[in-house]
Amino acid sequence: MGIEEENQAQQEDTTEPITFKTFLEEYPTGTLQNVSEFCEWKNEYSQSVLRRCKPTLRLYCKQCDGTRNFEGEWEYGGSAADVRDDFLIYTCRDCGKYTKHFCLFSVALPDQKNGKVLKIGEYPSLHIKLPTNLSKLLGDNYSNFINGLRCERQGLGIGAYSYYRRVVENQKNHLLEEILKVSKKLSAKKEMIQTIEKAILETQFSKAINMVKESLPESLLVGGHNPFKLLHKPLSIGIHDKTDEKCLEMAHNIRMVLIDLAERIKLALSEQRELKSAVSSLLQFKTENKKDKEDKNGTEDAVQVSP
Numbered sequence: 001m002g003i004e005e006e007n008q009a010q011q012e013d014t015t016e017p018i019t020f021k022t023f024l025e026e027y028p029t030g031t032l033q034n035v036s037e038f039c040e041w042k043n044e045y046s047q048s049v050l051r052r053c054k055p056t057l058r059l060y061c062k063q064c065d066g067t068r069n070f071e072g073e074w075e076y077g078g079s080a081a082d083v084r085d086d087f088l089i090y091t092c093r094d095c096g097k098y099t100k101h102f103c104l105f106s107v108a109l110p111d112q113k114n115g116k117v118l119k120i121g122e123y124p125s126l127h128i129k130l131p132t133n134l135s136k137l138l139g140d141n142y143s144n145f146i147n148g149l150r151c152e153r154q155g156l157g158i159g160a161y162s163y164y165r166r167v168v169e170n171q172k173n174h175l176l177e178e179i180l181k182v183s184k185k186l187s188a189k190k191e192m193i194q195t196i197e198k199a200i201l202e203t204q205f206s207k208a209i210n211m212v213k214e215s216l217p218e219s220l221l222v223g224g225h226n227p228f229k230l231l232h233k234p235l236s237i238g239i240h241d242k243t244d245e246k247c248l249e250m251a252h253n254i255r256m257v258l259i260d261l262a263e264r265i266k267l268a269l270s271e272q273r274e275l276k277s278a279v280s281s282l283l284q285f286k287t288e289n290k291k292d293k294e295d296k297n298g299t300e301d302a303v304q305v306s307p
């Protein structure tokens, strides 16, 4: 990667606040983050009080064995008037038994809407659902991915980033081959297929990513964006001068894109299989129908010719 490219990547690197809900649901322990929808004015006993929010979360419930809505309560009432560490305790709305505890250090920002929050701890730890085809997609590098996940859960940003980066760099060709397979099955444009094939042959990682970042089938877009375009920025930034928090944020983003991409590949292939079986069943129906008609006509003919 050239110096110019790295400088450009650094200039573009601005941290947008994420919602408090996303922060609680998805971000690992040790993350310090600017969050939106953090506090709101409430009317209590004819007085206006600024309270920390407690958004409804979608979390994994072990009791119900699935993702459920959880409602939260601040242990000390959630006043946003001061800087403090506090527990935010969530309970599953379905079973009313399973709980999840967050320990947070937080402060409301002067706009009285956003906040700065540090996730000190959470119990049980972050539940990350991995797609069943992820190990196949990542091949020999699946163990590196799991090590990255371990680091991420413990808030070790540089470690998590390094593992995930290695996964993507080592698996570049395999990821592109899977994408090529999907593109061919989806009858993608010839130019698109040729670009992916060229990117597989390209030995320089950032060049290969650059080649495919504009051309991928729509069903593989992550949140409407090309996953390689999303990966390009965090993967092209040198981490030597980045803080552990910044690396953790980038690691989180790389992991989210990889998981989503695996899910999309799985979905695209299964939809294609379903579509294929629907088409063949329709064709079979058509043939049987035609055959029935012919048989019927044949019988009628036979009836007509018979004395």
Ligand SMILES: [Zn+2]
Pocket (backbone or CB within 6 Å): 061, 062, 063, 064, 068, 092, 093, 094, 095, 096, 097, 098
């Ligand atoms: Zn439950």
